[in-house]
Amino acid sequence: MARSSQPIFNLPPVISLISAAFVLIHGARAFIDASADLQVLMWFAFVPARYDASLPLGLLLPGDGAADIWTFVSYAFLHGDVVHLIVNLVWFLAFGSAVAWRFGALRFLAFFAVTAAAGALTHLATHYGEFAPLVGASAAISGAMAAAVRFAFETGGPLGFLRGRGEGAFRVPAAPLGQALRNPQVIVFLAVWFVLNLMFASSTLSAAITEGTIAWEAHIGGFLAGLLLFPLFDPVGAAGD
Numbered sequence: 001m002a003r004s005s006q007p008i009f010n011l012p013p014v015i016s017l018i019s020a021a022f023v024l025i026h027g028a029r030a031f032i033d034a035s036a037d038l039q040v041l042m043w044f045a046f047v048p049a050r051y052d053a054s055l056p057l058g059l060l061l062p063g064d065g066a067a068d069i070w071t072f073v074s075y076a077f078l079h080g081d082v083v084h085l086i087v088n089l090v091w092f093l094a095f096g097s098a099v100a101w102r103f104g105a106l107r108f109l110a111f112f113a114v115t116a117a118a119g120a121l122t123h124l125a126t127h128y129g130e131f132a133p134l135v136g137a138s139a140a141i142s143g144a145m146a147a148a149v150r151f152a153f154e155t156g157g158p159l160g161f162l163r164g165r166g167e168g169a170f171r172v173p174a175a176p177l178g179q180a181l182r183n184p185q186v187i188v189f190l191a192v193w194f195v196l197n198l199m200f201a202s203s204t205l206s207a208a209i210t211e212g213t214i215a216w217e218a219h220i221g222g223f224l225a226g227l228l229l230f231p232l233f234d235p236v237g238a239a240g241d
Contacts, residue, residue, distance in 0.1 A: 011093065011097055012097055012100040012101055012105070012108075013105065014100050014105040014108050014109060015092070015093065015096050015097050015100050018092070018096070018112070019089055019092065019093065021077055022077060022079065022085060022088070022089060022092075022137065023085070023089075025077050025078065026078075026079050026082070026085050029078075039062075040078070041078070041133050041135070042061050042062055042063075043062055043063055043067060043071075044067075044070075044071060044074040044075065044077070044078060045071065045074075045075045045078055045133030045134060045135050046071045046072065046074075046075035046120045046123065046124075046133065046134040046135075047061055047071070047130075047131060047132075047133050047134070048123065048124050048127045048128055048129055048130045048131075048132075048134075049061065049129055049130060049131045050067070050068055050071070051068070051124060051128070051129075052128065052129040054129075071120070072116065072117040072120045072121070073113045073116045073117055073120075075116070075120060075133070075134050075135050075136070076112075076116040076136065076137040076139065076140050077137070078135040078136070079135060079136050079137075080135055080136065084135075084136055088136060088137050088138060088141060091141045091145070092137060092141050092144070095141060095144040095145045095147075095148050096108075096112075096141065096144045098144075098148045098152060098158060098170055099111070099144045099147045099148055101167060101170040101171075102147075102151065102170045102171055102234070102235070102236060103147075103233055103234070103235065104235065107233045107235065108233075110233065111143065111144075111147065111226070111229075111233045112140045112143075112144075113140075114143075114225060114229060115139060115140045115142070115143025115144070115222040115225045115226050115229075116137070116139050116140040116143075116222065118139065118143070118221045118222050118224070118225030119138070119139020119140065119142070119143075119215075119218035119219065119221040119222035119225075120134060120139065120218065120221075121221060122139075122217050122218055122220060122221025122222075123139075123215055123217050123218040123221065125217075126217045127217075134215050134218060136215070138214075138215065138218065138219050138222070139215075139218040139219055139221060139222030139223075140222055141222070142218075142219045142220070142222040142223040142226065143222040143223060143225055143226030144226060145193065145223060145226070146222075146223045146224070146225075146226030146227035146230070147226045147227075147230045147233075149180070149186055149189055149190070149227065150174045150175075150177070150180060150227070150230045150234075151170070151172055151173075151174040151234075151236075153180075153183055153185040153186055153189075154172045154173070154174065154175060155172070156168070156169060156172045157169055157170075157172045158170060171236050172236075173236060174230070174231075174234060174236065177227070177228070177230075193223070194220075197216045197219050197220060197223075198216070
């Protein structure tokens, strides 16, 4: 008898498309020279200096007001190097898939954009005026992790007690946030996640993992947005609704 496979191993189409975009964009950047790649970063990476009105006109970045808006999301499709891309893909496939199975494609796309923007906004607040570009999908992935926490540990959920199987495991009713925060599994997950990100605040640890620093503030912004805004995107509803 053929066994039914878990949805997480059969990627939702929206996850496959976004993942393909990550790979194709990074691959295309490998075939252009450094000058052209710098232009890509100037147009599509999130650069806090864009929003500093005190900058002289000659240093203003391209794109005018439109780029001030689209870079809140477009930066998530750029990655620093292959390692950065692969690490983000692994986490995105795991947590993004769980949330996409629950939300559906359109809701997930909106959620991805909102959590990416929340990460960029947090980065802007903590790095105002800096020219170093922010790239990578980590903030949106952190948002997906937070959204998964809201339902994955529920009874019948993919990581809960008496865990469920199939698509139904990703559509169990979510507990209200206050109740979820009393779940020991959720508490442990949150504690580990925040401790790791605070450790990333150490430039020494960041340098040991990647060639540059890790934008941990953006991670936290995306995570908090995913945790708090989850009910606005959730088509299933909370337990007891």
